[in-house]
Each structure stands twice: as C-alpha cells, then as structure tokens.
Amino acid sequence: xxxxxxRQISRRALRLWRISGLIQFGITxxxxxxxxxxxxxxxxxxxxxxxxxxxxxxxxVGMVWLFPSLKWRSWRYEVTEQDIELQQGIFWxxxxxxxxxxxxxxxxxxxxxxRKFRLSTISISTAATVHKIPxxxxxxxxxxxxxxSSLARVAEDDV
Amino acid sequence: xxxxxxxxxxxxxINFVKGLKDALFPLVALFFLxxxxxxxxxxxxxTVTSAILLFILxxxxxxxxxxxxRMEEGELRIEYGLFIRKKRYIPIERIQSLDFSExxxxxxFQLVKVSVETAGSxxxxxxxxxxxxxxxxxxxxxxxxAQYKQDPSISEGDEVTEQETAExxxxxxxxxxxxxxxxxxxxSGGAGVVLSGVGVFFSQVMDAxxxxxxxxxxxxxxxxxVLIVAFTAxxxxxxxxxxxxxxxxxxxANFRVMIQDDDLIITRGWLEKKxxxxxxxxxxxxxxxxxxxxxxxxxxxxxxxxxxGAIMQGDENQLRLLPFIKKAExxxxxxxxxxxxxxxxxxxxxxxxxLPRYIVRQSWLFWIAVIPVSIYFFPLGLxxxxxxxxxxxxxxxxxxxxxxxxxxxxxxxxxxxILKQTFIMKKHRIQSAYKKQTILQKRIELSHIQVALKSGxxxxxxxxxxxxxxxxxxxxxxxxxxxxxxxx
Numbered sequence: 001x002x003x004x005x006x007r008q009i010s011r012r013a014l015r016l017w018r019i020s021g022l023i024q025f026g027i028t029x030x031x032x033x034x035x036x037x038x039x040x041x042x043x044x045x046x047x048x049x050x051x052x053x054x055x056x057x058x059x060x061v062g063m064v065w066l067f068p069s070l071k072w073r074s075w076r077y078e079v080t081e082q083d084i085e086l087q088q089g090i091f092w093x094x095x096x097x098x099x100x101x102x103x104x105x106x107x108x109x110x111x112x113x114x115r116k117f118r119l120s121t122i123s124i125s126t127a128a129t130v131h132k133i134p135x136x137x138x139x140x141x142x143x144x145x146x147x148x149s150s151l152a153r154v155a156e157d158d159v
Numbered sequence: 160x161x162x163x164x165x166x167x168x169x170x171x172x173i174n175f176v177k178g179l180k181d182a183l184f185p186l187v188a189l190f191f192l193x194x195x196x197x198x199x200x201x202x203x204x205x206t207v208t209s210a211i212l213l214f215i216l217x218x219x220x221x222x223x224x225x226x227x228x229r230m231e232e233g234e235l236r237i238e239y240g241l242f243i244r245k246k247r248y249i250p251i252e253r254i255q256s257l258d259f260s261e262x263x264x265x266x267x268f269q270l271v272k273v274s275v276e277t278a279g280s281x282x283x284x285x286x287x288x289x290x291x292x293x294x295x296x297x298x299x300x301x302x303x304x305a306q307y308k309q310d311p312s313i314s315e316g317d318e319v320t321e322q323e324t325a326e327x328x329x330x331x332x333x334x335x336x337x338x339x340x341x342x343x344x345x346x347s348g349g350a351g352v353v354l355s356g357v358g359v360f361f362s363q364v365m366d367a368x369x370x371x372x373x374x375x376x377x378x379x380x381x382x383x384x385v386l387i388v389a390f391t392a393x394x395x396x397x398x399x400x401x402x403x404x405x406x407x408x409x410x411x412a413n414f415r416v417m418i419q420d421d422d423l424i425i426t427r428g429w430l431e432k433k434x435x436x437x438x439x440x441x442x443x444x445x446x447x448x449x450x451x452x453x454x455x456x457x458x459x460x461x462x463x464x465x466x467x468g469a470i471m472q473g474d475e476n477q478l479r480l481l482p483f484i485k486k487a488e489x490x491x492x493x494x495x496x497x498x499x500x501x502x503x504x505x506x507x508x509x510x511x512x513x514l515p516r517y518i519v520r521q522s523w524l525f526w527i528a529v530i531p532v533s534i535y536f537f538p539l540g541l542x543x544x545x546x547x548x549x550x551x552x553x554x555x556x557x558x559x560x561x562x563x564x565x566x567x568x569x570x571x572x573x574x575x576x577i578l579k580q581t582f583i584m585k586k587h588r589i590q591s592a593y594k595k596q597t598i599l600q601k602r603i604e605l606s607h608i609q610v611a612l613k614s615g616x617x618x619x620x621x622x623x624x625x626x627x628x629x630x631x632x633x634x635x636x637x638x639x640x641x642x643x644x645x646x647x
Contacts, residue, residue, distance in 0.1 A: 082640040093601070095594040099640045102590050126590040127466065128611045128618025 005078035005085045005095075013135030014072050016117045021063035028052075028059055077133050079144060081151055084124060086131060102126045103152035106145045110138070124148065163227035163238070167270050170226070170290040173262075174219030182211060228289060230303060235275065237287050249286055251307045253277045256422065256436035259297060263430060271297045276436075305420065332495045333481065335414035339458075343483035344407035346452050411482060416496060423463070423496070425480065437478070441466045443612045444584035444621075445480075445500055447489065454579060459486045461493070464584075466613040500583050504571050506562030513605055513625035514558045520624070521554030521576075522547055553577065563608070563623050563630070565637055570610070572621045582621030584612060592638045594631050604628040610638075 032052040038044050067090075076087040084103070086096040104127055110120040120141040123132045136144065179186075189208045218241055226239040235249045259271040273289040289297075412429035423437045444464045453459065461481040481492060490502040509517075525547035533540040553575075560575040570589070573581040589610045596606040608631045609622040 092595065092597055095635070096591060097593075097635055097638055098591045099638070101587075101640070126611070127613040128590040131591070 005076040005087050007077055009072065009075050009077070009133065009135050010119055010137045010140070011072075012117050012119055012137070013075075014068050016113060016119060016135055017068035017071065018064055020113060021059070021068060024063055025056070025059045028056055032056060075134070079148065084131070084148070086133065096131055098124060098126060098129075098131060100148070100151050103148060106148045106152070108141045108145050163229045163236075164292075164296075166223060166226055166228075166289060167268065167291040167293065168223065169264055169268060169270060171220045171223040173264055173290050174222050175216055176264075178215035178219055182215060186211065223290075226290075228287075230300075233307060235287070235304075247287060249275065249277060251304055254286075254304055255438055255441065257297070257301050257304070258436055259294075259432075259434040260428075261432040265291060266430075269294050273297050273300070331415040331417050333416040333492050335411060335482065339483050340408060340411045340414070341404075342456075342458070343411065344404040346456070346458075347403065347407055414482065416480060418496065423480075435478070437463060437465050439497075442497070443588045443614065444582060445493075445497070446619075446621075447486075447502075447581040447583070449486070449579040451577065453483075457486050458483055459489065460484070461489060464582075464612050464614045464619055466615070499585075501566060501569060502583065504564040504566055504569075506564050506571070506573060507630070508562050509558065509623075509625050510605075510627050512603060513561075514555075516600075516605070516625050517558035517561070518551055518554035521557055522550035525550040557624075561623055561625070563626065563634070565634065570634070570637070572608070572610070572623045574621075574623050580621075582610075582612075584610070584621065586638065588612060589638060590618065592635060594635055596628070600625075601628075606631040608634050 032049075032055075035044070035048055035052055039046055039049060070090045074088055074090050074093070078085045082100055084096075084098040084100065086094075086098075088094055088096075104125050106125070107123045108120045109123065114120055114135065117135075118138045119135045120138050121132055121134050122136055122141045122144055123130055125131075133141075186208065189204050189211075222239070222241050225241065225244070226237070228235065228237045230236070230251075233251050235251060235254065237247045237249075239245055239247075254275055254277055256276045258274040258276060260274070261271055265271055268291075270291045271294050272291060275287040275289075277286045292300075409429045409431075411427055413432075414427040415425070417424045417426070418439075421439050423439055423442070425435045425437070427433055442463055443466050446462045446464060447459050448462065449459045460479055460483055463478045463480050465478060480496070481489065484492065493500055493502050525543075529543045529547050532543040557575045560573060560579050562571075562573040564571040568586045569583065570586065571581060571583050573579070590613055591611045593609040593611075594606055595609060600606060604627060605625045606628045607622060607624045608626060609620050611618045611620055613619075
C-alpha cells in the first residue's frame with residue numbers, strides 16, 4: 001500500500017483557506033491595534049507590541065501563504081467500489097483506509113464561506129469513527145455522497 | 160404478558176429509598192438547621208422535613224402505581240411518569256439483551272431488576288429498567304424476546320413452554336477461584352477510588368455541618384499534634400484499603416462465565432448479584448491488559464470489546480470477561496469460551512532502530528521538566544531525575560513489549576504506554592485503519608499502525624508504533640478489501 005491515492009481536492013480550496021487565514025489575520029490585527037491603544041493610554045510595556053507584530057507576521061506567512069498550499073498539496077483521496085482511502089498531513093502524514101462495508105452513513109456540510117466558493121465538506125461515518133474530506137467541489141461531493149451511500153448499501157454486513 | 164403488568168410492590172420501597180438517597184444532603188442540612196441534637200425544636204424546618212419525606216414516600220408509591228409494562232405487537236411497551244405520563248415503546252428486534260441484577264431488597268422475594276439494553280442506549284443508561292419483577296417473569300420475558308427474534312410471526316397467544324426454560328440452564332465455562340479474587344483485591348487500584356470517595360464524603364459533611372460550633376474542637380485537635388493527624392491519615396488509608404478489598408471480594412464473588420444460546424453471560428456478586436448478557440455476534444474483539452503491579456506476578460485481565468448496550472457506560476468492569484487470571488491459562492480458558500480467537504501467537508517486533516524513538520517518546524517531556532524543577536527546587540528537585548529515569552525505563556519496556564501478528568483473519572497488536580495492552584481482533588470487525596508517519600520517520604522507513612474497533616457508542620483504538628514501513632504496508636494490504644490494488 002505504498003502509493004498515493006489518486007485524487008486531489010478542489011483547487012478552489014486554496015483560495016478559501018487563504019481567505020479564512022486573512023480573516024484570522026484581521027482579527028489578530030484588530031486585537032493588536034487595541035493593544036497599541038492600551039500602550040499609548042495606560043503606558044503598558046512596549047514589548048507586547050513586538051510579540052503582537054511577531055504573531056501577525058507568522059500568521060500572514062503561515063496561515064495565508066504557506067499553510068494553505070502545503071495542506072492542499074498533502075490532501076489526497078480515492079474512492080473505489082471496495083474502499084475509501086484518504087491521505088493528509090504536512091508533517092504527520094496519516095493514511096486512512098475505510099472499507100465500503102464499514103460505512104454507516106455519509107453527510108455533506110457547507111458553511112457560508114464554503115457555499116460562496118461552491119465547495120462542500122463530506123464526512124464518512126463508520127460505527128466507530130468519522131472521516132472528513134474538506135473542500136470538495138459541491139457537485140463532486142454530492143455525487144460522491146450518493147455513490148458512497150449506494151455502494152455502502154450493497155455491501156451490507158453486520159457491525 | 161399482553162395485558163399491562165405492574166412491578167412487584169417492593170418497587171415502591173426501592174423508589175422511596177432511592178428518593179431518600181437523592182435527598183440525603185438537603186435532609187441532613189435541614190436536620191442541623193433544626194437544631195441537631197440540641198433538643199430545641201424549630202417548627203418550620205421540621206415541617207419542611209416531614210413534607211419532603213412524605214413527598215418522597217408518596218412519590219415512590221405513585222411511581223410504582225403508574226409504571227406498567229407489556230409485550231404487544233412486537234414491542235415492549237412501558238408507561239410511566241409521576242406528573243407527566245410517558246410512554247416508551249421499544250421494538251423487540253432492537254433489544255440487544257436483558258441484564259438482571261439483584262440487590263438486598265430483591266433477594267428475600269426472589270426478584271430481579273431488569274435492564275433492557277438496546278444498541279442506541281450507549282450514553283444515558285439502559286433504555287428501560289424494570290425495578291423489581293419476579294425472577295420467573297423475567298425469564299419468561301427473556302424467552303419471549305428470544306422467540307420473537309427467531310420468528311417474529313409467532314402470534315401473541317403462544318405461551319412459553321416450561322421445558323425450554325429448563326433447558327437453558329448451562330454449566331459455567333469459567334469460574335474465578337477465591338485465591339484469585341483475593342489477590343486481585345490486594346493488587347487493585349480500588350484503594351484510590353475509595354479514598355477519593357472518603358474525601359468527597361468529608362468535604363460534603365464539612366459543607367453541611369455548622370462549622371462555627373466545631374471549629375474550637377478542630378483547633379484543639381491540631382494542638383494535640385501533627386503526629387496524630389499523620390497517624391489518622393495512615394489509618395484512614397489502611398481502612399480505605401481494607402474496605403476496597405472487601406468490596407472487591409463482594410463484587411467478584413461467584414464470578415462465572417456461561418454461554419447460553421448465542422449469548423455470553425457473566426454473573427458475579429455476593430450480596431448484590433449482577434448478570435451481564437453480551438450477544439456473541441456483538442463482540443468486536445478482545446483486549447488483554449497487564450499492569451505494572453500484576454505483570455510480574457504473571458496475571459492479566461481479559462476484556463471484551465462489545466458494540467452497544469448501556470453496560471458500556473462508565474463501568475467497563477462489567478465487560479471484564481476474565482478479571483484476573485494467570486497469563487498462561489488465558490489461552491486454555493478462551494478456547495472454551497470463544498474458540499475463534501487465538502491467544503498464543505508469535506509476535507514480530509519493531510526493528511532495532513526504533514528503540515531510541517520509543518525511549519524519547521516516553522521520556523522527553525520528563526527530561527525537559529527536570530531542568531527547571533532541579534533549578535528551582537534545588538537540591539530536592541534533583542529527585543525528579545529519578546522520575547525521568549523511570550520514564551526512560553518505561554520507554555525501553557515499551558519497545559520490548561510492542562509487537563504484532565497476522566494469522567489468517569486475525570490481527571493481534573501489542574503495545575504499552577503504562578499498561579501493556581494486547582488487542583486481538585478479526586478483520587471484519589475493524590472499522591478503519593490508519594498508517595501514520597512523520598516526514599522524518601519516512602526517511603528511515605518507520606511508521607505507526609492504528610485500527611479502530613466499535614466499542615459501545617464510540618470507538619477504541621489499537622495501535623503499534625514505529626514498525627518497519629513495509630510491515631505497516633503489509634498490514635494495510637491485508638486490511639484492504641480491494642484485491643486489485645494490492646498487486647500494484
């Protein structure tokens with residue numbers, strides 16, 4: 001089993017993650033401005049500002065630039081009639097194997113941001129575990145959900 | 160069985176006692192408000208106390224009056240409720256097992272408490288509970304459920320034949336010896352549990368007592384000397400230990416494992432008799448635990464990993480199939496109980512290059528902690544080095560205890576964090592499998608394997624760390640249902 005699953009998640013996920021990274025960055029920025037005001041008014045020690053600046057830069061580089069593309073590149077999945085394979089992780093690489101007979105149900109979910117990008121997250125539940133594939137193309141996720149649930153039904157087995 | 164039935168009237172008493180237990184602390188508080196032993200009677204608290212008592216008593220009786228159960232149209236139908244009338248209909252095919260237990264109220268009247276377990280009742284106790292019914296009725300109920308499951312078309316008029324009930328009494332496949340129960344009690348961690356219980360009790364009592372009155376006494380006490388306090392602490396410890404041993408003896412006396420039809424039945428207990436029923440086809444795997452105290456003595460415990468049933472919640476002890484047994488005997492005993500699980504297998508071990516990783520994994524946190532602790536609490540803090548050395552030794556042990564085996568459709572994984580655990584499982588019971596590695600491990604071709612089993616409402620994970628990557632690939636291939644891809 002030393003090979004990579006074939007399919008990648010939607011390219012649009014990259015932009016989605018960058019935007020949510022930017023939103024986080026924005027929140028930290030607002031907090032930093034608050035800190036700056038506090039330093040000016042109440043004479044708080046100024047090293048706090050240096051820490052805030054460090055966090056901001058790390059966030060901009062990590063969450064907005066580096067992390068999304070690494071994450072996107074590391075995510076792979078493959079669904080066959082018999083099983084589902086997932087591979088994820090940048091430093092910790094986890095490969096997951098779920099036989100189709102073990103699948104109990106499949107859900108798709110979509111937050112406001114994902115809807116904007118016509119993406120959707122699919123979660124596959126077995127009796128013991130839940131496995132998620134983030135940010136698939138809406139239609140692809142829908143199709144996958146339908147095919148998994150019909151394949152899972154064919155392969156009926158007791159728990 | 161088809162007209163609504165009541166529970167045995169003793170249920171009213173049981174309800175009353177249970178209500179009393181729930182209201183114990185408010186009542187004790189009221190008692191002290193009432194002037195305690197001082198003899199002066201204040202009318203308002205007294206009235207409130209008697210009102211509460213009366214309410215609990217009447218509540219217990221009404222609850223018994225309102226509670227009815229019957230079998231109808233393939234459902235167990237229960238109607239109950241003190242103020243709000245509730246109806247709970249449980250389809251028979253969803254009932255997984257009936258668990259019987261007997262308390263001190265049940266014994267004299269040949270009664271049992273019946274807990275109805277369904278697949279969905281994992282989180283909040285049993286789906287339904289019949290507080291007290293006659294043993295015979297309980298057996299009839301069980302028989303009817305079994306019959307219905309075999310052939311749902313059996314009409315409602317059919318009576319259960321006597322002969323069938325008589326037949327189902329089977330001989331025990333395993334019994335715990337007294338010597339084992341005593342040894343288990345002595346080596347158990349139960350002392351800690353009892354101790355914390357005592358602590359909770361005291362803190363509760365302290366809250367309820369009028370502190371001002373006894374404050375002076377406490378001060379006097381302290382003046383008598385720390386020595387007595389220390390002595391008392393040790394005494395409390397010793398008493399707690401003895402209590403825990405006695406409790407264990409009571410709880411595990413008459414421990415028996417039987418197989419009846421397709422169910423595994425575990426009964427135990429001396430004053431309170433507990434019976435756990437586990438349908439064999441719900442068994443997901445076995446787990447052998449060896450803790451650091453019992454392992455040198457050569458003892459282990461075997462636990463069943465089972466899907467579903469309220470028996471899972473909180474008290475995993477109820478699924479202890481063999482709570483305390485010589486490791487060498489497990490195989491022979493299991494051969495009689497669940498013969499399709501092979502206990503004695505040859506374990507393959509992780510490669511030599513994994514050893515430093517095992518050690519670092521178990522002990523790095525301790526070694527980092529040693530530096531500040533030694534500096535700030537010099538010289539006593541240096542003792543923390545001993546703790547870190549202990550963790551290092553544990554890492555060493557973890558390496559020697561890790562292992563895996565693949566025999567036909569059975570996978571066995573052995574690992575240790577503190578407890579040494581061996582999971583024995585069948586391919587078709589494994590819910591999903593994970594191969595995990597870091598980029599660094601990829602370079603030297605090491606990898607972890609983890610598999611998930613269904614356990615109650617959730618899951619349990621068996622794992623083995625730092626195996627050779629091709630070993631893990633081999634295990635994943637074995638698990639892979641699609642044979643086309645294996646050859647790639």
